[in-house]
Amino acid sequence: MRDLDSLTSWRSDWSGLRVAVLGLGVTGFAAVDTLAELGASVTAVAERVDDERRTILGVLGVPIVDAAAAEVPEALADAELVIASPGLRPDHPWLVAAAERGIPVWGDIELAWRVRDKVRAAEWILVTGTNGKTTTTQLTAHMLREAGFRVAPVGNIGTPVLDAVRDPEGFDALVVELSSFQLHGLAEEGPGALWPHSAACLNIDDDHLDWHGSAEAYRAAKAKVYRNARVAAVYNVEDPATMAMVEEADVVEGCRAIGFGLGVPGRSDLxxxxxxxxxxxxxxxxxxxxxxxxxxxDLVPGGLRSPHMARNVLAAAALARAFGAEPAHVRDAIRSFRLDRHRTELVAEVDGVRWVDDSKATNPHAAEGSLSAFDRVVWIVGGLFKGADVAPLVERHAGRIVAAVAIGVERAPVREAFARHAPGIPLVEVSTADTGAVMRLAVEAAAAHAAPGVTVLLAPAAASMDQFDDYADRGDRFAEAVRGRGAHGDDDRGPRAHD
Structure with a gap:
């Protein structure tokens, strides 16, 4: 078995290392491509492979093992290292088999950290949290670009870190969005442990409990973001859990705790x-x-004026300032930034009714922010709740909800939450399993309860994969249904509500 502790650089001897890469999504494909370039002997293990990637792997000489053919792929028998997709739960049969065989398991993040010096080793700035990770990652990168740094937003945001470390021009900094899945698998010590410039956990609320097994395990994974931070540990002063994480974190001596919040800041805060x-x-x-x-x-043009978006701006500003951005750079970046689609995106305003797509609100904590931004709401909610409880959200916002439309396969939690906390609010259930019809019916139902001054808000508080490809597909179908309805008039009012 190869001594993996010696593999600490792009220039280490990776040749012939037998590696099984489990999963061929975005990160898995980047891992295969990187390891092949390093000269390792790679086998890809996947249940589904698109034609383009299959062709590329053929050119690279990387064999593909059909993961559906056996519970434990034979590729593990000979492997010296496993690179696992971040979506694989710790109790997945492949990972259990690797543990039983004593095969080390890394994620793409650890591999990227070890080979980060291919061109020039960029500083890493880490961002996590239950909600707001992507926007804060993009904002931080945007602010640092304004300051003249070469920087890339990478990680869970969509661009693999492994692609960035192989960029021929290199970067001054990588702003790395990390999910709880990616954090869970990070090495705590040794050559695979990260030593980031700065790190932030934006907020914490129960999420992915079905994956982690408990709220405590989920929070412990998130807390790893601060380990070995060298310059700044950024936390939310309005979220005691993030403050506790910083207080308990094993950071480098001299690393500063920097708070952010919507109130008057204390010393060392924004x-x-x-x-x-x-x-x-x-x-x-x-x-x-x-x-x-x-x-x-300054936040209005970019769609950042809501309270949760303002917090994201402050967190990003703290990270950017810690890296050397001046106040003027932060200001100019705020003014020029524009949110990605499906994040409190105004789709249309017709007859005084606003139709807003926040399909990116894939958990109750995210939906909390968008619900708080509007006074009177027809709320489209539902999907896969992943063990999260939607009832507290209903209880807190019952005063602003005019009506609700429940979609998705897990409608029972929504039904029970409204029965308990808001029995007088009309609730419509869209029971169809036809992906093509879900949003048309939901929009029709919402229109039946909308009036001037009301916002119809798609903020599902749940994942989308029960009925849609992803949150973007869900948001696109919502926008299409809204625009289609506007084009065809208001005669068809859709299903009627029940209590």
Whole structure:
């Protein structure tokens, strides 16, 4: 068995290392491609492989094992290392088999950390949290670009870190979005352990409990983001769990705890004073002064004006300032930033009714932010709740919900939550399993309860894979149904509500 501790650089001897890569999604394919370039002997194990990737792997000489053919692929028998897709649960038969055989298991993040010096080793800035990771990652990268750094937002955001470390021009910094799955598998010590420049956990609420097994395990995975942080550990002053993570984190001596929140900031924090975003962390006289980073009005063009988006801006500003961005760079970045689609995106406004797509709200914590942004809402909710409880969300926002439309295969939790906490609010259930009809029926039902001044909000608080390809597909189908309805008039009011 090869000594893996010696593999700490792109220039280490990876030749002939027998590696089984489990899963050929975006990260798995990047791992296969990287290892093949390093000269390792790679076998890909996957249940589904698209034609393009199958062709490329054929050119690379990488065999593909059909994972559906056996519970434990034969490729594991000869492997010296396993690279696992972050979506594989710890109790997956493949990972159990690897553990029984004593085969080390890495994720793509650990592999990327070890080979990060192919061109020049960029600093890593880590971002996690239950909600807001992608926006904060993009904002941080945007602010650092304004400051003149060469930077890339990577990781769970969609671009594999392994692709970035092989970029021929290299980067000054990588802003790495990490999911709880990716964090769970990170090495705690040794050459595979990360030593980030800075790190942030934006917030914590129960999510992915079906994967982690408990809320405690989920939070423990998230807390790994701070381990070995060298310059700044950024946390949410309004979320005690993130503060506790920082207090308990094993960081490098001299690493500063930097808080962010919507109130007046304390020393070493970022916050808001009279509509102005201010920094009391990165200046010499922070006991008596603060630096202006922008105003709440600056957030409006980019769709960042809601409370949860303002928190994302402050978190990103803390990370960017820790890396060397000046206040003017932060301000200019805020003014020029635009949100990705499906994040509180205004689809249409017709007859005084706003139709908003926040399909990216894939858990109750994310939906909390978008619900809080509107006064009167017809709420389209449902999908796969992944063990999360939607009832507290219904209880907190019953006063602003005009009506609700339940979609997805797990409608019972929505039905029970409204029966318990908001029995007087009309609830429509869309029971069809036809993906092509779900959103048309949901939009028709919502229109029946919408009136001027009301926002019809798609914020499902649940994952999308029960009926859609992903959250983007869900949002696209919502937008298509909204625009189609506008084109064809308002005669068909859809199914009627029941209590």
């Amino acid at each position: 916050g808001i004073v009279d509509g102005v975003l201010v920094d009391r962390a990165f200046l010499d006289d922070r006991h008596r002064q603060a630096l202006e980073l922008g105003t709440l009005d």
